[in-house]
Amino acid sequence: MDILDWIEVGSKTALLVVVLLQVVPIMVWVERRGSALMQNRLGPNRCGPLGLLQSLADVVKFLWKEDPVPGHVEPFYYVLAPLVSVVPAFMTFAVIPVASSIQLGGRVLQFQVADLNVGLLYVFSIASLGVYGIIMAGWASNNKYTMLGSLRSSSQMISYELSMGLSVIGIIMTFSSVKLGDIARQQGELITHVGPLILPEFLQLPKWGIFVQPLGFLIFLVAVFAETNRLPFDLPEGESEIVAGYHLEYGAMKFALFMMAEYLNMTTASGLLATLYFGGWQLLPGMAWILGALQGAFGLTGLSAEWLRVLFEATSFSIKVGCFMWLFVWVRWTLPRFRYDQLMDLGWKVMLPLALGNIFITAILTYYGWV
Amino acid sequence: MNISPYFFYGFGGIAIACSLLVILKKNPVSSAFSLVMVFFSFAGIYALLDAHLIAALQIFVYAGAIMVLFVFVIMLLNADVPSFDLGRTHLGMRAVAGVLISMILALFIWAFKKTPLTPAIAQFSSENIEAAGGNTLVVSELMFSEYILPFELTSVLLLAAIVGAVAIAKRKLATGRF
Numbered sequence: 001m002d003i004l005d006w007i008e009v010g011s012k013t014a015l016l017v018v019v020l021l022q023v024v025p026i027m028v029w030v031e032r033r034g035s036a037l038m039q040n041r042l043g044p045n046r047c048g049p050l051g052l053l054q055s056l057a058d059v060v061k062f063l064w065k066e067d068p069v070p071g072h073v074e075p076f077y078y079v080l081a082p083l084v085s086v087v088p089a090f091m092t093f094a095v096i097p098v099a100s101s102i103q104l105g106g107r108v109l110q111f112q113v114a115d116l117n118v119g120l121l122y123v124f125s126i127a128s129l130g131v132y133g134i135i136m137a138g139w140a141s142n143n144k145y146t147m148l149g150s151l152r153s154s155s156q157m158i159s160y161e162l163s164m165g166l167s168v169i170g171i172i173m174t175f176s177s178v179k180l181g182d183i184a185r186q187q188g189e190l191i192t193h194v195g196p197l198i199l200p201e202f203l204q205l206p207k208w209g210i211f212v213q214p215l216g217f218l219i220f221l222v223a224v225f226a227e228t229n230r231l232p233f234d235l236p237e238g239e240s241e242i243v244a245g246y247h248l249e250y251g252a253m254k255f256a257l258f259m260m261a262e263y264l265n266m267t268t269a270s271g272l273l274a275t276l277y278f279g280g281w282q283l284l285p286g287m288a289w290i291l292g293a294l295q296g297a298f299g300l301t302g303l304s305a306e307w308l309r310v311l312f313e314a315t316s317f318s319i320k321v322g323c324f325m326w327l328f329v330w331v332r333w334t335l336p337r338f339r340y341d342q343l344m345d346l347g348w349k350v351m352l353p354l355a356l357g358n359i360f361i362t363a364i365l366t367y368y369g370w371v
Numbered sequence: 372m373n374i375s376p377y378f379f380y381g382f383g384g385i386a387i388a389c390s391l392l393v394i395l396k397k398n399p400v401s402s403a404f405s406l407v408m409v410f411f412s413f414a415g416i417y418a419l420l421d422a423h424l425i426a427a428l429q430i431f432v433y434a435g436a437i438m439v440l441f442v443f444v445i446m447l448l449n450a451d452v453p454s455f456d457l458g459r460t461h462l463g464m465r466a467v468a469g470v471l472i473s474m475i476l477a478l479f480i481w482a483f484k485k486t487p488l489t490p491a492i493a494q495f496s497s498e499n500i501e502a503a504g505g506n507t508l509v510v511s512e513l514m515f516s517e518y519i520l521p522f523e524l525t526s527v528l529l530l531a532a533i534v535g536a537v538a539i540a541k542r543k544l545a546t547g548r549f
Contacts, residue, residue, distance in 0.1 A: 077401065117505030121427040128435025132407065135442055139400055147446065154443040158436065178507055 004107070012113045016093060024263045025055030027325060034329045059256070067252035070141075077140035082250065082257035085133020089264035091126045095119055096271045097181045099281045099313035102306050111281075111310065112181060119178040123272065124165055127227065130265060131157040134229075134236055134246045137258070141249035149245030152340070153236035156226055159347035160233075164223035166355035170216040170362040171209055171276050183209075184280030195370045209277035215358045217277045219351055224269045226347070229262065231332040235343060270324035271317075278320050281313035375419050382419070386412035403442045410434040424506040 029044070029052060036043025044051035069075055097112040116122050131153060138150020172178055175186045190204040191211060210217045226233040237245040247258045274280060283291065291312045295305050338346070385408060392405035410433040417426035500509050514522050 074401075077404065116423060116427075117507050118423045118427040119507075121424070121431060121507070125427045125431035125435055128431060128439070129411075131439060132404070135439070135446075136404065139442075139446060151443065151446055154439050154446075158439055158443070161436065 008109070009113065013094075016113055017090060020090060020093060020264055020267060023267050024260050025059065027263045027266065027329075028055050028058070028259070030325070031329050031332070034326070035333045038330075038333045062253050062256040065252040067254065070249055072142050073249060074140040074142060077136050078249075079254070081133050081137035081140055082254045082261075083133075084136055085130055085261040086257045086264070088126050088130040088133075089261045089268065092123055092265075092268045093271060095122050095180050096268070096275055097184050097280060098317050099310045100185065101181075102310055104303075110181070111314070115179065115181050117179060119180050119183075120168060120172065121178060123180075123268075124161075124168075127265075127268070128157070128161060130261065133258075133261065137250065138236075138246040141246075143249055145242040145244075146246050146248045148242045149236045149238070149248070152238070152242075153229070153246060156229075156233065156235060156343065156347075159344060160223045160226035160351070163219055163347065163351035163355045164227060166352070166359060167216045167219035167223060168276065169355075169359050170213045173359075173362050173366050174209075174212050180275050180280070184275050184282065187279040188282045195368075206279060206282065208279045208282070213277070213358070213362070215354065216362075217273075219355050219358065220277070221273065222346075222351060224273065225328075225331065226343075228265045228269050228328070230266065230328055232335040232338050233343065234337060235340060238337065240337075266325060266328050267321065270321045270328070273324050274317060274320035280320075281317045283312060283316045284319060287312055287316055378419055379416060382412040382415040386416070399445045400442060403438060403445055406441075407434050407438050410438065421500070422506065424510050 032054070033043045033051065035041075044054035047053040047057050069078060094113040095116055097110070097115075099111040101108050101110045103109075134153040135150045138146040138148075138153070141147075171183065175183045177183055177186070187206065187208050189207045191199065191207050192204060193199060205211045229236055235245075237247070239245070242248075247255055250258065291309060294300075295308060300308060389405040389408040389412065393402045393409065396402045396405060410429060414426040414429040414434070417423075417429060500506060503509050
């Protein structure tokens with residue numbers, strides 16, 4: 001690695017962290033306004049236009065509040081826990097590509113922080129560390145409700161991580177790569193045939209994950225909801241049963257860090273859903289036409305045309321991610337929470353067999369060259 | 372600009388310190404958390420050796436899955452009873468333990484001194500693996516061609532272990548004696 005590589009990696013990391021930090025307050029605002037919309041309320045609407053500055057006011061409040069460490073906790077792990085939950089949430093996004101690469105004077109600039117050849121495995125391994133924050137918080141708080149929350153969290157993680165990992169095997173088999181960059185690139189192709197049947201041109205769909213792995217997508221979506229602890233899977237919090245679950249003893253900025261981790265995990269999950277099943281940075285229908293028209297109208301060639309393409313791809317990716325984030329909010333304010341035994345039944349008796357069946361079917365189809 | 376030695380000493384130091392914490396901490400849950408850190412630093416060292424797949428699997432399997440189960444079980448059983456009483460060990464036993472520890476240490480030092488500095492990794496050098504398409508591809512190709520039989524046998528062994536564990540745990544339930 002020469003000095004330019006270091007600058008590249010450093011600036012990409014800094015940019016990603018800054019952007020992700022901006023997503024959190026916006027998502028908090030969207031969640032509060034969204035819930036108000038669904039419950040026929042107004043929601044925060046006093047700070048700034050449409051209440052957009054409410055999150056800023058909240059942050060100021062979080063920073064200036066007294067932040068005591070209760071006397072009955074394990075101080076070291078109590079302070080460490082929020083950090084442990086927030087750091088993996090940032091790290092996971094590192095391998096998700098935001099746009100396709102660009103040639104810059106002999107260097108290939110990739111719009112992802114690290115193009116690791118373990119790709120997806122990295123995502124799963126780092127994502128599985130996030131649960132330690134919750135377990136640690138619940139245990140270190142030395143309180144029976146927080147303990148119940150962390151026990152629920154760890155059992156839920158174990159149950160749903162299995163089906164999440166297995167549902168992605170189908171994608172890996174179809175695109176025969178674990179690199180997220182490769183997977184996103186291959187989704188730009190068209191599905192030209194279904195088995196022996198050759199499709200006419202107007203029926204050819206893009207080879208997005210959702211069209212080649214519909215069952216896998218469904219399993220992954222449900223598992224991701226469970227992994228991010230969002231309703232209907234927010235049993236670790238379960239405010240009506242165990243007060244506030246694992247973050248019961250936390251206040252001020254430490255509590256805010258847990259909230260941040262939740263929204264960051266949502267962002268990463270949406271990014272993964274978009275990359276694996278909705279074509280990643282591939283342009284949405286119609287955007288390619290606008291891009292071509294713009295490039296033609298301004299007579300752009302070479303590097304400037306490439307940058308415009310990157311901009312369009314990043315926009316397309318952001319739109320997809322935004323849609324999934326809205327789905328997270330939508331589901332949260334629509335569905336009630338699972339009962340604990342229902343949660344376990346769904347995980348082990350429905351999702352796991354379905355995920356295994358999906359692998360089996362995909363293997364047969366791949367063997368006979370249908371997909 | 373080769374910075375790997377610093378990272379190696381960093382990760383190695385963390386690994387040793389946390390390993391010590393695993394056995395010195397009185398509380399089993401904090402021991403388990405320290406063990407997670409040990410696995411994490413091991414993964415860091417594997418990544419420095421260009422073995423990214425092993426690093427990812429180390430975190431995924433050990434830190435992400437096995438240790439979560441461990442912590443879960445420790446919390447559920449509330450196992451805070453120490454397995455032995457430190458204050459009541461015999462002085463002679465301590466001396467024997469000290470001698471044994473120094474012998475094992477001497478063995479390790481001797482073994483490391485004897486090992487040549489350039490290990491014979493032949494065709495599996497970092498450059499060759501990079502040229503063949505990266506860690507994941509090379510390992511999976513080997514696993515599903517040359518080493519398919521050991522791989523499948525291992526999975527059968529694991530299955531047998533799972534069935535055995537369930538059978539032992541449920542034996543009392545099956546016979547109806549509680």
